[in-house]
Amino acid sequence: MTTFFAGASYPLRALGMLSRHPALWKYIIVPVLLNVLIGATLYAGLLFAGFRGIDALIAGLPEWATVIAWLLRGLLVVALLIATGYLLVRFGVVIGSPFYGRLSERLEEYRNGVAFDAPPPTVGNVTRDIARAILFELKKLILALIIGAPTLLLNLIPVVGTVLATAGGIALGATISCLDFFDPPLERRRLRFREKLGFIRRGLPATAGFGLICLGLVSIPFLNLFAVPLCITAGTLFYCDRNADHRSV
Secondary structure, rough: HHHHHHOOHHHHHHHHHHHHHHHHHHHHHHHHHHHHHHHHHHHHHHHHHHHHEEEEHHHOOOHHHHHHHHHHHHHHHHHHHHHHHHHHHHHHHHHHHHHHHHHHHHHHHHHHHOOOOOOOHHHHHHHHHHHHHHHHHHHHHHHHHHHHHHHHHHOOOOOOHHHHHHHHHHHHHHHHHHHHHHHHHHHHHHOOOOHHHHHHHOOHHHHHHHHHHHHHOOOOOOEEEEEHHHHHHHHHHHHHHOOOOOOOO
């Protein structure tokens, strides 16, 4: 149980690390501002279109229908807030990956005292990195479908099924969070998807605590914009502590 809580404490440790090294913030501010700009534009556009759709829907209806319109507007505001926050988490990691990758490298330099010898940014290397990133996202999607679909079917079992489905969904979300936020140091070592899952499995129960706390942080609207770089910092620190001898997993 102590190990579980130790894993859950890494976002707090990451906050301390970032406060002690202000130079690292330059790798955070730009992607956060990009996500805020993209999120605000997407949210405002969808909200405007939604409001127009609601107005068109109630046009010609009796005056009492305005109450329904305001209710629909309120539901739309909340639904779009949640949906936009989710999309920003999923795509925010990809959009900010060049900055977050460098952030993770610098963290390893600070923590281990050893500079990471990154390959030169040639066309071949960049193309290979992009291909690996896309393949990684596809494999995460396949994993979510393979585990998520049977988990949803558990809801067909009265009472117990709902509990099991909820637990399974949370476990899947925590695993995906681990894959997202452990990825920078693991990807630098060109580990395969199965090896990344192996790192998570061998780190239990600490990785479970880490994944759950990160899942909670990135699920909170607005806070998740700042939670992504914080959790990436936490994931790198977790990796460094688990591999203090500088060997790959």
